[in-house]
Amino acid sequence: MTGKKKTAMLPKLNKTDQKLLDELKxxxxxxxxxVQFRHDTLETQKRINYQNEFDRLQGAQKIxxxxxxxxxxxxxxxDMARKSLNGELNRIYTTKI
Numbered sequence: 001m002t003g004k005k006k007t008a009m010l011p012k013l014n015k016t017d018q019k020l021l022d023e024l025k026x027x028x029x030x031x032x033x034x035v036q037f038r039h040d041t042l043e044t045q046k047r048i049n050y051q052n053e054f055d056r057l058q059g060a061q062k063i064x065x066x067x068x069x070x071x072x073x074x075x076x077x078x079d080m081a082r083k084s085l086n087g088e089l090n091r092i093y094t095t096k097i
Contacts, residue, residue: 043084046080046084047081047084047085050077050080050081050084051081053073053077054074054077054078054081057070057073057074057077058070058074
């Protein structure tokens with residue numbers, strides 16, 4: 001053998017096949033953007049829920065019996081909101097496509 005690399009010969013696509021291939025690429029791009037939009041919407045919703053619960057807990061801090069629980073929960077909410085902002089993904093968002 002000489003030092004030449006073997007390259008795979010791809011068949012030339014006719015117009016119909018090329019149109020189908022282009023259509024599949026567009027559908028894939030549409031699917032990816034749709035999934036990304038849903039992910040962003042859910043993350044925004046989670047952050048709003050964290051903020052609402054945090055605000056509610058700030059009012060509950062005035063009750064003496066709930067003071068330790070509210071401090072721990074507020075810390076947990078701050079951590080979850082920070083993870084959400086930093087882009088740490090949940091395992092359900094793995095890319096399978």
